[in-house]
Amino acid sequence: MRTNLFRNIFYSFCWLLVLTLSCQKEKGTDLKKPPGTGPDPNTETTFTNPILPSGPDPWVIKQGEYYYYTHTLGNRIGLAKTKAVSRLSQLPLNTVWTPPAGTNYSTNLWAPELHFINGKWYIYFAADDTRDINHRMYVLENTAADPTTGEWVFKGKIADTSDKWAIDGTVLDYNGQLYFIWSGWRGENDPGIQQLYIARMINPWTLEGTRAMLSEPTYAWEKNGLVNEGPQILKNSSGRVFLVYSASGCWTDDYALGMLTLKEGGNPLIPGDWTKSPNPVFKTKPASNAYGPGHNSFFKSPDGKEDWLIYHANSAAKQGCGDTRNPRIQPFTWNADGTPNLGEPVSTGSPIPRPSGEVP
Structure with missing residues (x-):
């Protein structure tokens, strides 16, 4: 019972x-x-900025179906590989190269850029020996199909005959000829006064002849720090060339994007063939928690239908040039005259549709 x-x-x-x-x-x-974890982010159709909590000087390049991403780490070079830039927070930034100690390029590694040239990968980065006055540009090479694999070989310093202070190097491929564009000083010791320079490339690690100065701070919005730096190349569908750069000091909230336009059929080495826009093309917007937006790059959506801007900004005023700078992405459009319209920084936390064709 x-x-x-x-x-x-x-x-x-x-x-x-x-x-x-x-x-x-x-x-x-x-x-x-567990309670409060929310939906699987890979099923979301939108994302919000910033895409990472920290990441100064972000750079993205697409090769095949993959995007490769890097930003300033200071003591090494790291890369992430993804099919979805809006989901970078789910991936590690794996170290692919660390400089040996005690060299002219052992410290203060800034603004690395990854480029695919003639079937090989190249990383351009600025570095010094702990003294800022010794900052120069350097090159790494990798012959592997995937830059996150293989061996990165140090090719040496890349400089024109003047060999002055240099940071923020990038590459322009124009009519089959390569050009190197960077930020530098006019003299031997001009801290705080930076211009944009260009020189012809003999190969991906060697420059020919002396440099030509393309731009220096001339407008009031460029002069809070007297800086032109972070040059980036953008081409429209007809091949017209624009050079978007960062102006004023990164330690100020006036840090913004300016633009030079190469005249059609112009010679990139002739400064007079470039025209500077009188106003910034992208600037601080406090209502969007975007202070000092700059040091950008550009990429296409996975299906090639959209153009996207990636840049860093601080989320609060007066945060300067430190690791509080975080990467953000947003689409941009084109004006009727063929010039880019970068718009305004989108508010942090505001939903943005993921890049067209992006999959988890």
Whole structure:
């Protein structure tokens, strides 16, 4: 009698437990996930900025179906490989090269850029020996198909005949000829006064002749720090060339993007063939928590239908040039005259549709 009673009590308890679990499932509670974890981010159709909590000087390049991303780490070079730039927070930035100690390029590695040239990968970066006055540009080479694999070989310093202070190097491929563009000083010791320079490339690690100065701070919005730096090349669908750069000091909230336009059929080495826009093309917007937006690059959506801007900004005023700068992405459009319209920084936390064709 007692056995039957215990059995009935046990069966009743099990039945109540089943009913409870069923009710929870009907109410939408996923018992496999801890409370508050939210939906799987890979099923989301939108994202919000910033895409990483920190990442000064972001750079993205697409090769095949993959994007490769890097930013300033200071003491090494790191790369991430992804099919979805909006999901970079889910990936590590793996170290691919660390400089040896005690060299002219052992410290203060800034603004690395990854380029695919003539079937090989190249990383351009600025570095010094702990003294800023000794900053120069350097080159790494990798022959592997995937730059996150293989061996990165140090090719040496890349400089024109003047060999002055240099940072923020990038590459322009124009009519089959390569050009190197960077930020530098006019003299031997001009801290805080930076111009943009260009020189012809003999190969991906060697420059020919002396440099030509393309731009220096001339407008008021460029002069809070007297800086032109972070040059980036952008081409429209007809091949017209634009050079978007960062102006004013990164330690100020006036840090913004300016633009030079190469005249059609112009010679990139002739400064007069470039025209500077009188106003910034992208600037601080406090309402969007975007202070000092700059040092950008550009990329296409996976399906090639959209153009995207990636840049860093601080989320609050007066945060300067440190690791508080975080990377953000947003689409941009083109004006009727063929010039880019970068718009305004989108507010942090505001949903943005993921790049067209992006998959988890």
